Amino acid sequence: xxxxxxxPRNRITKTGKRIMLECSQTxxxxxxxxxxxxxGLGLRLIYYSFxxxxxxxxxxxxxxxxxxxxxxxxxxxxxxxxxxxxxxxFCATQQGDQETxxxxxxTRLLVL
Amino acid sequence: SQQGxxxxxxxxxxxxxxxxxxxxxxxxxxNLQWYRQNSGRGLVHLILIRSNEREKHSGRLxxxxxxxxxxxxxxITASRAADTASxxxxxxxxxxxxLTFGKGITLSVRP
Numbered sequence: 715x716x717x718x719x720x721x722p723r724n725r726i727t728k729t730g731k732r733i734m735l736e737c738s739q740t741x742x743x744x745x746x747x748x749x750x751x752x753x754g755l756g757l758r759l760i761y762y763s764f765x766x767x768x769x770x771x772x773x774x775x776x777x778x779x780x781x782x783x784x785x786x787x788x789x790x791x792x793x794x795x796x797x798x799x800x801x802x803x804f805c806a807t808q809q810g811d812q813e814t815x816x817x818x819x820x821t822r823l824l825v826l
Numbered sequence: 827s828q829q830g831x832x833x834x835x836x837x838x839x840x841x842x843x844x845x846x847x848x849x850x851x852x853x854x855x856x857n858l859q860w861y862r863q864n865s866g867r868g869l870v871h872l873i874l875i876r877s878n879e880r881e882k883h884s885g886r887l888x889x890x891x892x893x894x895x896x897x898x899x900x901x902i903t904a905s906r907a908a909d910t911a912s913x914x915x916x917x918x919x920x921x922x923x924x925l926t927f928g929k930g931i932t933l934s935v936r937p
Contacts, residue, residue: 756914756927772924804868812856812918815925817868
């Protein structure tokens with residue numbers, strides 16, 4: 715079984731809808747991250763969490779919110795989806811500062 | 827946090843050749859990480875090299891770090907078609923700094 719899972723893997727939604735992307739990990743890591751990737755570009759950080767009670771904004775948090783329900787779960791919500799949020803979304807985990815990050819398989823989101 | 831700048835943006839080589847990819851950064855780092863991304867997939871960590879290390883090997887991968895030039899290189903020897911992917915470097919600075927990814931290097935290995 716994969717250590718970092720994301721659901722759904724693909725999602726098509728309409729402008730204005732609220733959607734949630736979920737991330738679960740079995741690695742026992744304390745840190746979790748949400749990124750988005752647009753075609754031909756690198757990853758940009760949306761939100762990150764160093765533990766269950768810690769939530770921090772990344773460089774592009776507007777239009778997004780997150781919830782760290784447990785150490786193993788970190789969800790990303792789009793409150794009112796818009797077409798320019800069409801992208802590939804990745805969750806990642808990390809154990810401790812300065813260490814390797816482990817990425818999920820990604821969620822491909824299309825907002826019509 | 828700082829972003830690494832990868833060079834070249836794209837590289838096309840024949841199977842069996844070596845691939846050299848470069849990364850430059852601007853400020854002092856604690857470590858630098860290289861990741862690979864196959865098309866549409868999540869990033870996979872390749873190597874982490876710390877600021878007090880100059881060279882590190884992992885299988886066919888060799889990473890060097892020159893802190894005086896603020897640069898790192900990733901060498902893939904005897905490349906294979908399966909090495910076709912995008913490669914990203916991510917320098918890390920102080921405590922709790924975040925990985926920041928550039929546009930990456932698109933490597934194509936022709937069979």
